[in-house]
Amino acid sequence: MDIKGSYHGLERKNLIFNWHDIEEQGFYHSNGNYESGCTTVASEGIENKHAIVIGAGIAGLAAACFMVRDAKMPGENITVYEARSVSGGSCDGMFIPGKGYVISGGREMDDHFECMWDLFKDIPSCDDKNVSILDAYKRLNEADPNFSYCRLSENCGQNANEKTGNTFNMSDKAQMEVLKVMLMKNEDLYGKPIKDFFSEETFNSNFWYYFKTMFAFKNEHSALEVKLYLQRFIHHLEGFTDLSSLRFCKYNNYDSIILPMENWLKDHGVKFVYHAMVTNVLFEKKDGKKTAKTIEVTIEGKDQKVEIDEDTFVFFTNGSNTAGLKLGDHHTAPEFSTEVYGSWKTWQNIAKQDPSFGNPDELLADPELTQWESATLTTMSDEIVDLITKITKRDPRDGKVVTGGIVTIKDSGWVMSWTINRQKHFLDQDPKKNTIVWIYGLYTSNIGNYVKKRMRDCTGEEIAKEWLYHIGCPLDKIDELAATGCNCIPCMMPRVTTYFVSRSKGTYPEVVPAGVTNFAFLGNHANVERDCSFTTEKSIRSAMMAAYKFGKVNRAIPEVYGSIYDIRWVLKAFVDMRDGRPLNDTKxxxxxxxxxxxxxxxxxxxxxxxxxxxxxxxxxxxxxxxxxxxxxxxxxxx
Known part of the structure; x- marks a missing residue:
């Protein structure tokens, strides 16, 4: 259909919501329920077209979902290639025989993840096929709202917030530095780290402790990405202090999100090909157009070439933040590997063909800047559970919110944080017998406080010792409980914050670069106007943009929530940054x-x-x- 000519005044609306030419993009944005509540109509000939999804992470799965639900492409026309034996990408969660329960990370979610909730209102939840993921999620978080009794700790389990309260503790100078970055133009922030704009007054404030550990920022990371986060979540600023702004799934991301999406797609006839590593996509350039023509893929160890035409749309998630992930175990430290492979290598091969396809090498240049380490600790010990209960003021075995998000240890050499979500955290877990704790250290090359080693050199048992020390375990009990009271699996991720590298303009490709006829970049390394990286929402939004363009969907994409343009949220943020103090005396x-x-x-x-x-x-x-x-x-x- 002719999207540009479909609605009177669409260009005027698009100026407000998107700032791009509709005809060039092939989709448009809006808000409100006029667009979101409508039913889409299949474009002419969609039943004769096909889609190939490269990577079964949340972005790839979402692209397939939108092609089926909104573009009306028959599921049988869609094929998903996944290099591993399981879907999910970075949204993982599994029990590994011989190791134990493992999650590389978790997802903090927002009630204004507009594209995500738009999709999840139609995907059945894992517990009840008659209840959508959205409905299950909303009911859960209304019945058991999230907040933290202890956002910061110090001195072996003491609540650091008891000294300062749940405050940002920012000077006028620090407030002005944050405000300046939040309002700067993107062009003035490309290639610059946040340390160029923030002084020690900001870095030493509670605000920065909350911000950097909640999102995994380092002082050397991108000022542009800090700006995007500040603007994107300005409506949640007050909730940073006690994490009441956050909401969480009932289980881990794989069980709560990925498995239902995969099952829904399979029920609609979508084909999944596992152990299928795509190594390159070859393009033909002709008359200003760039068309994907050949997919090079290795399936079950056999090299193949898949020839395609303009009526086959390719959706590629470029660059996984868990690529190169290495697991240790309770008695073995994980390897720190900087080898480039998987979707990063594929992106490099694709990027060589055209400058508009992005620059992955810029993001891969410094693994030290993009790494941190997590660990999944499973405890069977009542003594450890008692220590947890003392800090969180909640019993982790009662099935409700426990920590309410991460607890950050201010005086940790590793800048360690830890969290316990509602238990059970896995569908097959017995919450009465064990409790799952997720731990992460932002600076793995630093020396620990109890274990005098770099975090990256530690076994799971040694990470458990360090954590037990920081939650107030008696010194004479630490070694025994670490050895017999828990099982800890470390997870080293060398590319986990490639999203936060101080990137140049053009490092991220557009979702559909100019002139490309049948290929899209998906995920957090694709450029999405006004959205920030390292979120499930950006993954799903990029998928929606691509699917709506290729599927010629006659429905608006929900705009990125515009709280930064709402004077009410902006004024409230000014007051929140000042811990409730009015602006009269601001210098x-x-x-x-x-x-x-x-x-x-x-x-x-x-x-x-x-x-x-x-x-x-x-x-x-x-x-x-x-x-x-x-x-x-x-x-x-x-």
């Missing part, structure tokens, strides 16, 4: 010391006598009072 810029007092007096006089009395006569004043942005106690309104 907006540095002045000589002899001018500080008269400047402050002049600012207060101007506010109290001129600006605030005038504003107080309007609806703006009502809003400012309700959000407590200013202190109106000294204001007299005539």
């Amino acid at each position: 907006m810029f540095e002045v000589p010391s002899f001018l500080e007092k008269p400047m402050a007096m002049g600012q207060k006089l101007l506010l109290d006598k001129v600006i605030l009395p005038a504003v107080d006569k309007t609806d703006i004043g009502v809003l400012l009072r309700r959000l407590k942005v200013f202190d109106f106690s000294g204001v007299k309104t005539k």
